Amino acid sequence: MALIYQKDPRSGITYAYEATYWWDKEKKQSRCKRTLVGRLDEKTGKVRPTDGRCRKAMETKSTPKDLPTTTTMSTKSTEGTAHKFYGATYLFDAVGEKLGLTADLKQCFPKTWDKILSLAYYLILEGDSAYRFEKWGLIHKHPFGRDIPSQRSSELFASITDDQKNEFFRLQASRRIEKEYWAYDITSISSYSETLKQVQYGKSKEDDKLPQINLALLFGEQSGLPFYYRKLAGNIPDVKTVRRLLDELDIFGFSKIKLLMDRGFYSKANINGMLKERLKFLMSAKTSTIFVRQGIDSVYDDIRIFPDFIHNMGLYGTTVLMDWNYNYVDRPKGDNVSETRRLYLHVYFNAERAAEEEMKFNAKLSNLKNELESGDFLDSNEKFYRKFFETAKRSGSGFRTIPKLGAIEEACRYFGCFALISNEKMDAEAAIKLYRARDVVEKAFGNLKDRLNMRRFLVSSEQALDGKLFVEFVALIYLSYINKQMHDQDLYKNFSMNQVLDKLDVIECFETPGRKLRVGEVLDKQNMLFTKLGVAPLTSS
Numbered sequence: 001m002a003l004i005y006q007k008d009p010r011s012g013i014t015y016a017y018e019a020t021y022w023w024d025k026e027k028k029q030s031r032c033k034r035t036l037v038g039r040l041d042e043k044t045g046k047v048r049p050t051d052g053r054c055r056k057a058m059e060t061k062s063t064p065k066d067l068p069t070t071t072t073m074s075t076k077s078t079e080g081t082a083h084k085f086y087g088a089t090y091l092f093d094a095v096g097e098k099l100g101l102t103a104d105l106k107q108c109f110p111k112t113w114d115k116i117l118s119l120a121y122y123l124i125l126e127g128d129s130a131y132r133f134e135k136w137g138l139i140h141k142h143p144f145g146r147d148i149p150s151q152r153s154s155e156l157f158a159s160i161t162d163d164q165k166n167e168f169f170r171l172q173a174s175r176r177i178e179k180e181y182w183a184y185d186i187t188s189i190s191s192y193s194e195t196l197k198q199v200q201y202g203k204s205k206e207d208d209k210l211p212q213i214n215l216a217l218l219f220g221e222q223s224g225l226p227f228y229y230r231k232l233a234g235n236i237p238d239v240k241t242v243r244r245l246l247d248e249l250d251i252f253g254f255s256k257i258k259l260l261m262d263r264g265f266y267s268k269a270n271i272n273g274m275l276k277e278r279l280k281f282l283m284s285a286k287t288s289t290i291f292v293r294q295g296i297d298s299v300y301d302d303i304r305i306f307p308d309f310i311h312n313m314g315l316y317g318t319t320v321l322m323d324w325n326y327n328y329v330d331r332p333k334g335d336n337v338s339e340t341r342r343l344y345l346h347v348y349f350n351a352e353r354a355a356e357e358e359m360k361f362n363a364k365l366s367n368l369k370n371e372l373e374s375g376d377f378l379d380s381n382e383k384f385y386r387k388f389f390e391t392a393k394r395s396g397s398g399f400r401t402i403p404k405l406g407a408i409e410e411a412c413r414y415f416g417c418f419a420l421i422s423n424e425k426m427d428a429e430a431a432i433k434l435y436r437a438r439d440v441v442e443k444a445f446g447n448l449k450d451r452l453n454m455r456r457f458l459v460s461s462e463q464a465l466d467g468k469l470f471v472e473f474v475a476l477i478y479l480s481y482i483n484k485q486m487h488d489q490d491l492y493k494n495f496s497m498n499q500v501l502d503k504l505d506v507i508e509c510f511e512t513p514g515r516k517l518r519v520g521e522v523l524d525k526q527n528m529l530f531t532k533l534g535v536a537p538l539t540s541s
Contacts, residue, residue: 122137256278
């Protein structure tokens with residue numbers, strides 16, 4: 001139990017609290033309970049009860065247990081003294097300095113940067129609604145240092161402008177632009193709100209039946225860090241967003257970039273757009289297109305040989321140089337121009353995937369056959385009936401079916417095959433390793449929805465949504481950095497991210513006006529975690 005003094009800036013009165021700290025094993029979080037015992041008399045240095053609730057107890061206490069007086073602690077030394085948890089927020093402070101996050105926020109949000117950081121820290125450690133910030137803020141050292149009531153956080157969200165966000169994106173992107181590919185992907189977030197304009201029914205990434213908005217993220221493939229996001233209406237398909245992305249990157253002044261995308265963005269228009277802007281790209285290609293199938297057919301008979309085997313990935317791969325019919329509009333003349341560009345098609349074959357796809361396909365054919373012969377047709381399967389079977393009416397009930405072997409054989413031909421397309425020279429092994437690095441985006445979506453409590457939107461105004469999204473995005477940068485360091489240092493073998501943050505969060509600090517910040521006991525294991533996370537260890541003082 002500790003005695004804490006806190007001055008009310010409005011009244012100038014210093015209150016005394018008894019603080020009890022403990023570790024909640026169930027929630028794996030530090031907890032604190034404060035009990036008001038009285039107010040500090042600046043003339044005598046004694047604590048006087050504020051009302052009758054504590055008066056009798058204080059008057060009957062013996063002298064050795066009395067609250068501190070001026071004989072043991074002066075008013076000057078106790079006023080504003082605080083005892084708080086510091087380890088996890090120290091980690092965030094250090095990461096913010098290392099990544100330039102703090103500097104960029106100060107430049108873009110000179111009046112509110114510390115509030116933004118404090119709310120981001122809170123979301124990472126608690127993942128709770130902003131209205132519960134007060135309890136967390138009282139027992140943690142954080143950049144703003146004071147409470148942020150729910151009304152103030154709403155005002156903060158509403159004050160964040162598009163110009164400020166765009167400048168922040170530009171500053172963050174400029175720190176990594178020449179070093180890596182940028183992975184681009186979109187996730188959907190559901191909402192119960194009926195007032196947000198962009199909440200629409202669309203193709204949910206998680207088969208959720210609620211209306212949604214879509215959130216596009218741009219990540220550094222090597223750094224594992226996000227530096228751009230955009231909110232989209234929930235009914236906009238992924239493939240339609242690339243043109244707008246290229247326009248915004250051009251506004252930011254980025255002309256020489258490299259994009260990494262999945263096949264949801266594959267289209268002739270998008271590839272032509274990136275070729276026109278002279279951007280490097282690597283994306284997954286749809287094997288159902290004529291262009292890709294021509295490339296697969298050109299190596300189909302030779303791909304399953306040992307020289308093309310990529311051992312550490314368990315698949316075969318080879319690269320084909322292809323001619324792409326590049327079309328664009330010559331703006332000065334308004335003419336449609338067609339040219340031939342050389343693209344690299346990386347073709348892969350996975351035997352396990354082929355066997356799995358074949359089993360699923362044969363099971364589907366069996367179901368279709370049973371439906372036809374029993375007369376129990378499904379409208380949704382009509383095109384498959386016609387594509388894979390010929391039917392004849394039996395004399396009795398039902399139908400007699402004859403499989404179309406040619407159509408079935410053609411469908412089976414490409415089982416286990418997939419392809420990547422790029423305009424930068426690399427071999428098949430380098431391409432697949434680079435493409436799989438985009439898994440960082442999937443991990444980020446998981447952190448955003450689970451740890452930062454963004455699986456459902458609980459806001460009712462556009463301004464609140466836009467501002468909260470930005471604070472969540474700042475928090476995501478910290479989480480992404482920690483996730484990358486934990487992977488690189490093999491920390492996930494022994495710890496989860498929750499465990500790492502909980503072990504650091506219990507480190508305490510002591511704040512006294514006019515004195516240097518003092519840090520409580522720090523264990524060797526805690527300093528090992530700081531070191532592996534890329535920040536300087538803390539020392540007790």
